Amino acid sequence: MDAPRFRIAPSPTGFFHVGGARTALYNWALAKRLGGTFVLRIEDTDAERNRSEWNQGIIDALAWIGIHADDPTFEGPYFQSQFADEHVAAAHRLHEAGKAYYCDLTGEQVQERAKAEGVQGYGGWSRNLGLGPGPGRVLRFRVPEGQTVVRDAVRGEVVFDNATIEDFVLLRGNGSPMFLLANVVDDITMRITDVIRAEEHLPNTPKQQMLWEALGVEPPRWGHVPLLVNEQRKKISKRRDKVALESYRDEGYLADAMTNYLMTLGWSPGDVEIVPWASVEADFRLGDVSHSPAFFDLKKLAAFNGEYIRRLSVDEFVVACEPWLAQWRDTHPDAVWDQAVFVAIAPHVQLRAVTLSEAPGVVDFLFLPEPVLDEASLSKALSTEGAADVVAQSIDAFGACEWTTEAIKSAFEAVAERNGLKLGKAQAPVRVAVTGRTVGPPLFESLELLGRDRTIERLRALPAGVQVR
């Protein structure tokens, strides 16, 4: 048997859809394991939108999830409009063979007539008129009698009664090819053997299969994978849902976490769901894919991402954070960056991060001349019993102790005890004064990194701006 050829056929929408990403991953895993080919064909009959510069985003997005254009398994990208002549030629062959016919009814006329005769859609009125081509005339496919059986690798056999399928349009009145035809002709031209795509295409599959057969080619193996839906259980859409793969990349989701999560939507890797791509590639089977729609759950994605972040080495984590740190530096010219300080605090950030983009926001106080004080948490932390005393005494204690995490901690423990407070309670006002927030990385490590002078300076600066009881 020849090596299988898979394909994905995204349309150029300006971003790459997460649903498309999952389908791409399914195709990629199969192509890899089977030693086949993964073909990327960007589909729009509009030549303008088929320009490569419009679609670099798709290439980049695929590369992000591990599908690299320079991999030998990868072929393309192709652009549908490159093959426009072939689409038209195929349509003409169908006409010559009597498998398609011209129709001079406009869309409006079809609607009127259907209404008048009480039928659904196009009634095949021009079927036997023997019309030739002409301006405004569309070429329609002559749907044969009988049944069309789609053999689907995910769902088994799906039977369609051809009587329920109307004679669909192949060529528009202006002679340009319709998507359905272009799609089939391209698949044939590119010798595609396996069409794995989302379930929304299942109802159109019998039409395509009939086209393959009419064109004298054996149809491909089909596989329709379940839809990705939102909390309303509707197909995720650009309008209402965050569907751009790029937006997740930009927010600091790890590609490995994203690919792993996407694969689990409709498929289960086995006992553990956090698995390396190599095992996905080895284990993924279309026959194991679920039949029902899957909810794209941000919370679970976040959990996957946190897990993947924690599995990074500290060095890897630091490198991974860099784009967001660089962006933060650019927007905070008054900050004095110290890479060694970030590296030192990084393990604590890593343990807490859900996405990489959060990193700057939790370490900013170490590099800014002054912490960004949140008024609400400030007044809350300082209004507690003994807060003012704790702050005042800390200034003295910190001025006298050795400047290591351990020494700072013991010095502060003494202050807390003197005020009859638990450490957790006592640290709150100091934390807010120094970091600007009530939550963040461990306090004493942070203070050590900040330095004695700046710590004391921030504690002293406190009472001036706020009401301290």
Next chain:
RNA sequence: GGCCCCAUCGUCUAGUGGCCUAGGACACCACCCUCUCAAGGUGGCGGCACGGGUUCGAAUCCCGUUGGGGCUGCCA
């Protein structure tokens, strides 16, 4: 409306006639740990849509009902 698909905890899933008193993960709750927040640990809550069959036995097979979704363009 017509055609098609689907139906296990809130969510993603395991389950392919007896291993099911239905397993795991996320979320949620509680407790432990703890300098905040996390992370980690332990435990808990929670499901086979319904009704008929078939069978010694059904989450698993069949039929129906209900519910959800998709498709139904001279869009892609």
